[in-house]
Amino acid sequence: xxxISQKPSRDICQRGTxxxxxxxxxxxxxxxxxxxxxxxxxxxxIATANQGSxxxxxxxxxxxxxxxxxxxLTFSTLTVSxxxxxxxxxxxxxxxxxxxxxxxxxxxEGSRLTVL
Amino acid sequence: SQKIExxxxxxxIQEGKTATLTCNYTNYSPAYxxxxxxxPGRGPVFLLLIRENEKEKRKERLKVTFDTTLKQSLxxxxxxxxxxxxxxxxxxxxxxxxxxxxxxxxLIVHP
Numbered sequence: 001x002x003x004i005s006q007k008p009s010r011d012i013c014q015r016g017t018x019x020x021x022x023x024x025x026x027x028x029x030x031x032x033x034x035x036x037x038x039x040x041x042x043x044x045x046i047a048t049a050n051q052g053s054x055x056x057x058x059x060x061x062x063x064x065x066x067x068x069x070x071x072x073l074t075f076s077t078l079t080v081s082x083x084x085x086x087x088x089x090x091x092x093x094x095x096x097x098x099x100x101x102x103x104x105x106x107x108x109e110g111s112r113l114t115v116l
Numbered sequence: 117s118q119k120i121e122x123x124x125x126x127x128x129i130q131e132g133k134t135a136t137l138t139c140n141y142t143n144y145s146p147a148y149x150x151x152x153x154x155x156p157g158r159g160p161v162f163l164l165l166i167r168e169n170e171k172e173k174r175k176e177r178l179k180v181t182f183d184t185t186l187k188q189s190l191x192x193x194x195x196x197x198x199x200x201x202x203x204x205x206x207x208x209x210x211x212x213x214x215x216x217x218x219x220x221x222x223l224i225v226h227p
Contacts, residue, residue, distance in 0.1 A: 004159075033214070042120070043160070043205070043217040092159055096213075103148060103213050107159030 002027055002095050006108035013115050018081045021111045023093030028073035033094040033105070034066070043092065049076045083115045118144045120218035122206055128224045135193040137221045139206030142187060146208035149182055149189050150215055154203045160217075163204075164191075196225045 003026040013019050023032065034046040046066055047055040055068040069077045080087050090110040097104035121140045129135050139149070148167045152160035166173045166182045166189070173180045179192040193200050203222045207215035 035217075040124075040219070042219040045214065045216070048214065094159075097162075103150065103165060103209055103215065104162040105152075105160070105215065106162070109157070109159050112157075 002029065002097060002106040004093055004095065004106055004108035006093050006111050008111055009109060010112040011114070013083050013113060015084055015115060017083055018079055019083065019113060020077050020079045021091055021093070023076045023078070023108055025074045025095055029095040030073070031096060032070065032076045033096075034068065034076075034078045035092040035094060035107075037090040037092060037110070039089075046078070046091075080113065083113070085115045088113060088115045118142070118216065120144070120206060120208060120216060122204075122218040122221045124219060124221070126222040126224055128226065129196055131197060131225055131227050133196055135196045135200065135223055135225070137191040137204050137206075137223065139189040139191070139218055140187060141208055144187070144208055144216075145210060147210055147213065148208075149180075150207040150209070151178075151180060151189075151191050152205040152207060152217075154205055154220065160205055193223070196223075198225045198227050201225050 005024045007022045032049045035043040037043045045058045046061045047057045049055045049068045049070040051070045067079045090112050092110045093108040094105045119142045150165045151163045154160040164180050166180045177194045181190045201224050203220040205220040206218040209215045
């Protein structure tokens with residue numbers, strides 16, 4: 001299993017500002033994933049972060065809006081830039097479990113952002 | 117486009133009954149299908165995985181079926197308890213093994 005800590009757990013932000021979310025894992029992992037969960041919606045993958053390379057973004061998400069850092073095998077950050085109310089959402093960090101035959105994902109508790 | 121559909125209406129059942137949740141998908145050939153549980157204010161927690169060549173998987177009070185012809189999975193909780201109340205997410209993964217999630221169905225078990 002993997003234990004994932006996210007900070008902040010929640011925040012209220014002003015339009016036009018940026019916020020960085022931190023994700024710390026208790027073990028070394030190759031791939032880390034960032035998801036967004038908007039109210040009443042499914043989890044949507046924003047990007048996959050690999051240590052030592054640029055993050056891979058999904059369709060509809062761009063690096064300028066969601067820059068990601070992955071400085072080592074246990075840590076990643078996601079920045080939500082130039083926020084608007086549409087960015088109000090829960091942002092979740094996730095890693096894949098060591099038991100690759102299950103494809104199990106472990107999630108952090110999420111960071112709930114409200115943009116005014 | 118790929119679509120995963122889960123009933124958006126909450127499922128209300130009495131304690132002790134079997135809860136059955138449905139996941140339908142279109143335009144997708146998944147290698148496997150997963151079910152997760154999500155409690156309010158928490159991240160999802162993995163429950164079960166079933167592969168494309170498997171028809172049924174069980175774990176304690178949980179049972180999952182997978183019909184690739186119907187493009188449907190059923191998730192059963194037998195002898196349901198109020199503590200089973202949560203949102204249950206269906207997720208499918210193809211060759212990349214990175215799951216795509218449905219919106220989830222809320223289950224409410226009444227004592």
